[in-house]
Amino acid sequence: MTDPQTRPLGAQISHMLKARGVDVIFGIPGVHNQEMYRGIEEADITHVLARHEQGAGFMADGYARASGKVGVAYVITGPGLCNIMTPMGQAYSDSVPMLVISSCLDEVAATRGQLHQMRDQRAAAATVCDWSEEAVTAQAAYALIDRALSEFELDRRRPKHIQVPIAALEAPAVAAGPRSTLTAPSTLGIAASLAPILTARRPLFVFGGGAVSASHDAQALMQELGAASFTSYAGRGVVTAEDPLHFGASLARPDSAEVFAKADMVVAVGTELAEVDLWRDELGHKGEFIRIDKDTEVLAGGPAGVHVQCDAGAALRKLREMAQGHTPDTDWTTSEISTARTRWRAEVDAERPGIVPLCDALRDAVPEGTMIYSDMTQFAYVAKEVWDMDRAGHWHHPYGFGTLGYATPAAIGGAIARQGKPTMAIIGDYGFHYTVQELGVAVELGLSLPIILWDNGKLGEIEDSMVRAQIAPNAVVAGNPDFCKLAEAFGAQAVAPDSIEAFQDAVRDAFNADGPTLIYATPKLTS
Structure with missing residues (x-):
């Protein structure tokens, strides 16, 4: 054994993760998973307290994409797991190595009315991740964790969920043993x-x-x-x-x-x-x-x-x-490629007028090597086609599953992983509502994080789709707060530039600020 000391299993799990290279865990403690928190500080792991389990999941996702490491999240039984299932679904769609470890009730068949009770939370989680398993013993927990880490290294990187009964988390357990050596498959014969x-x-x-x-x-x-x-x-x-x-x-x-x-x-x-x-x-x-x-x-x-x-x-x-x-x-x-690219750029500009020049201005204002996290917003839809990246793996978006609210917490996770390197979020007004509370985490950690908030005052993409389908647009407009004042209430900086030049200046300043900066942008900037 690498560590013969006996501890509650919940604490041993943190020590095992540390030994396997995990330095950061995202999550929220509760009475059901508190044993998992017993070992975090002792194992010298940094814990990031999210404001909602959905935020914790997106932070773990953003951290994993930025660092190449596993994004780990601790959540409670029932609602905690349900809240993180959207990030798990997004991570599955985008091949992100996320490991979610939750508590679970000791039994649910014979007793009703328990705190956080679900009929089958393991099966519920299985619908949005690669696999979801229950570990009823310490050795089962260790084996499942090592299985997950091995698959992250050798197979397609998709999220896994492991749940451990509360009684098992509280029970004494010896430490996990050393990990087996892994060998990648050969390329001979191709x-x-x-x-x-x-x-x-x-x-x-x-x-x-x-x-x-x-x-x-x-x-x-x-x-x-x-x-x-x-x-x-x-x-x-x-x-x-x-x-x-x-x-x-x-x-x-x-x-x-x-x-x-x-x-x-x-x-x-x-x-x-x-x-x-x-x-x-x-x-x-x-x-x-x-x-x-x-x-x-x-x-x-x-x-x-x-x-x-x-x-x-x-x-x-x-x-x-x-x-x-x-x-x-x-x-x-080269001429046929150049002609096609010019034509396609013009098509994008015609489909969503005014956004292309703002994308160009933003691209020119960000530092070299900036990592960008975007949300389901028209600004990002345009940028994905016209913004040429000079390096791979530096623009992350909720492809596939397509969830709203991804960008802010994911960028927080990315900024934590990158430790001072330029990181930025791009999010729409409606999506910002989904995870606005995580702005408090960025303030708490003092992250120099520009958040570009594109406010077209509506669910613009849905309105356009309804019009194309000859449906009278409805339910696409919601009352927005004063986003700048809202950001300031969290302790963030906020600015609403009135020109392209002022927009670029605000972006440059935000990368050097002592905390996050909300940069409020509307179609008026390019009108």
Whole structure:
């Protein structure tokens, strides 16, 4: 045993997590999970007290995305777990390594009316995460934690939930033993599957969020092959706009299907090519198709072709090895890519007028290396298509599950992970209502966090959708508070700039402030 001391299991769990590299835990204590808090300080783990379990989950999500580590959250039985299920669903959709550990009642079949009682909270959590299990003994808890951590390292990174009965948390337990050594799967044998890529005349790559860690190899490979590329929204920055054959994050442009139809080889790396990537039923390709992914479920579906189960980085490094001495000789031209990008940018500007110039102004004002967390808001929808990222893994958005209220707490988690590096949130007026209380956490921690609040006074995207569907818009306007005064009431700074230049100045100042700054922006800024 690494630590022969006997402690209550709740305390041992914190010590085990510390030994496995966990430094930060997000959560809220309650009478049911208080034993888990017995060991946090003793284990030298930082605990971040959220104002709501949903905020704790989004903070853990943002922390995990920024740090590459596991985002851990402690919550109570029943409502605590229910409150964090939305972040768990978002983390599942976006492949975020989140570990939620909750208490649970010792039994629910024979006794009714217990505090925080649910009929089956384990099963409820299972609907929004990779798996949800109950550990009734210390050894079961340790085994499940190590299983989760191992899967985060070797498999697709998706959230897990472990619940432990209150009596088990209180019971004495010996410490967890050492962790087993893990070995990543070999890439031997994939060369034959990838070889046709080298002879394609119009190879077209699509990089998703699963390729973020392989950005260097992806960019080099595109140069070595003379290949064209797209990224999904989650993959932005894997290839940058400096590559003249990069189409950007414009998969959802309807006529991008025509581009795919002209490719003789399409290679999808670390992307599901899901509805929220394409917003159409078919990719549009007519040539060969190769998919590289580590997720068996993804490989089993989608377009027919050659499906290779492999980590994106390992596959791209193997391709680069195979391409040594290869002379780029493809039929893609820089003019066709440039023409398409110009056309698509104009379409985005026409669809949501006035936001593109504000995105450009914001991009020019943020420091190099800023990590951005955005919410379900029209500002972000525009930015995802026109804001070229100069590096991967620096723009995080609630893709897929599409929850409101993500950006503020997720950016707080990201700022904690990045310890002084520039981090920013972009959120809409309606979404801000969902998690506004977490502003208190940012104030409490003194985080220099700019929060861009885009207020169009309505659920603008829903109103537009209703109009397109010939539905008279209703229930899309809600009374808003004075957001600047609200932020100031929390102890944050707040500013409402009246020009693009003032907006940029406010953003620059916010990165150097002693705490969070709400920057209130409306369509009047560009009118």
